[in-house]
Amino acid sequence: MNFKNQTVDLTRPVVMGIINTTPDSFSDGGRFNSVDAAIDRCAAMVQAGAAFIDVGGESTRPGAPLVSFDEELERVIPVIEALSDRFDTVVSVDTSKPQVMRQAVSAGAALINDVRALQEPGALDAAAECNVPVCLMHMQGAPETMQNAPSYNDVISDVQAFLSARIAACSDAGIHKSNIILDPGFGFGKTLAHNYQLLAGLGRLQEMGYPLLVGMSRKSMVGNVLNNSINERLAGSLALATIAAQAGAQIIRVHDVQETVDVIAIVNAYRDYTLKGE
Numbered sequence: 561m562n563f564k565n566q567t568v569d570l571t572r573p574v575v576m577g578i579i580n581t582t583p584d585s586f587s588d589g590g591r592f593n594s595v596d597a598a599i600d601r602c603a604a605m606v607q608a609g610a611a612f613i614d615v616g617g618e619s620t621r622p623g624a625p626l627v628s629f630d631e632e633l634e635r636v637i638p639v640i641e642a643l644s645d646r647f648d649t650v651v652s653v654d655t656s657k658p659q660v661m662r663q664a665v666s667a668g669a670a671l672i673n674d675v676r677a678l679q680e681p682g683a684l685d686a687a688a689e690c691n692v693p694v695c696l697m698h699m700q701g702a703p704e705t706m707q708n709a710p711s712y713n714d715v716i717s718d719v720q721a722f723l724s725a726r727i728a729a730c731s732d733a734g735i736h737k738s739n740i741i742l743d744p745g746f747g748f749g750k751t752l753a754h755n756y757q758l759l760a761g762l763g764r765l766q767e768m769g770y771p772l773l774v775g776m777s778r779k780s781m782v783g784n785v786l787n788n789s790i791n792e793r794l795a796g797s798l799a800l801a802t803i804a805a806q807a808g809a810q811i812i813r814v815h816d817v818q819e820t821v822d823v824i825a826i827v828n829a830y831r832d833y834t835l836k837g838e
């Protein structure tokens with residue numbers, strides 16, 4: 561799949577590293593330090609084998625405060641510029657705001673990662689004009705309220721229907737299907753059961769014919785099973801990455817890049833040495 565002047569081989573699972581530029585992500589929250597810290601973090605992730613680095617300026621955790629347009633720009637643009645200048649890896653911008661999309665792509669981002677699937681006013685046109693791949697993620701409701709009482713007739717069918725509708729909207733806006741990645745949105749308006757049903761149903765989402773991006777790293781679908789805190793969820797996150805890689809997810813979005821790269825290498829070896837004969 562092409563990302564501006566870079567091609568990423570998605571025939572095997574690859575890793576997307578996460579860089580949050582929200583002030584609480586760095587020790588002193590200073591602007592200067594946040595760019596430097598992001599560069600250091602990105603260098604480690606690229607060294608560890610990350611094919612993508614996702615840069616976000618507004619936390620999308622349940623109940624997270626909204627961030628103003630100016631504040632989000634201030635947080636992500638300097639980081640995206642710095643990373644694009646220094647590293648070959650594909651820089652993704654995690655935003656739902658059309659103007660942030662435009663400025664991020666001008667600054668070097670080569671993938672738009674929108675947890676709201678281009679539903680904000682102007683987002684479809686902005687993504688079409690940017691002419692870079694876009695990840696369409698399913699969310700039921702909004703971050704402030706999505707975990708209050710998630711409900712579905714059948715979570716897989718409902719997510720498929722939503723993503724199909726968004727693909728159609730993209731097509732109408734002139735976004736070619738070759739520029740679309742899909743994502744079931746683990747933790748975005750889902751109960752624990754819904755999350756695991758979606759994981760089990762990744763094959764059905766694969767049948768839609770688009771690359772799949774999954775993000776389960778350190779989320780409540782680990783914490784609610786292990787009853788542990790965010791910094792104790794590495795093993796659980798790696799178990800989920802293994803299952804997702806086996807199920808054919810192409811891009812796995814994680815905090816712990818090296819460990820996930822290693823897990824995927826084992827999954828690939830398992831496939832190479834057992835399916836070669838087929």
Ligand SMILES: Cn1cnc2c(O)nc(N)nc21
Pocket residue numbers: 616620654673674675695697743745746773774775776813
């Ligand atoms: C920004 N962000 C947080 N979780 C995510 C997920 O599961 N998928 C995508 N595409 N983005 C996410």
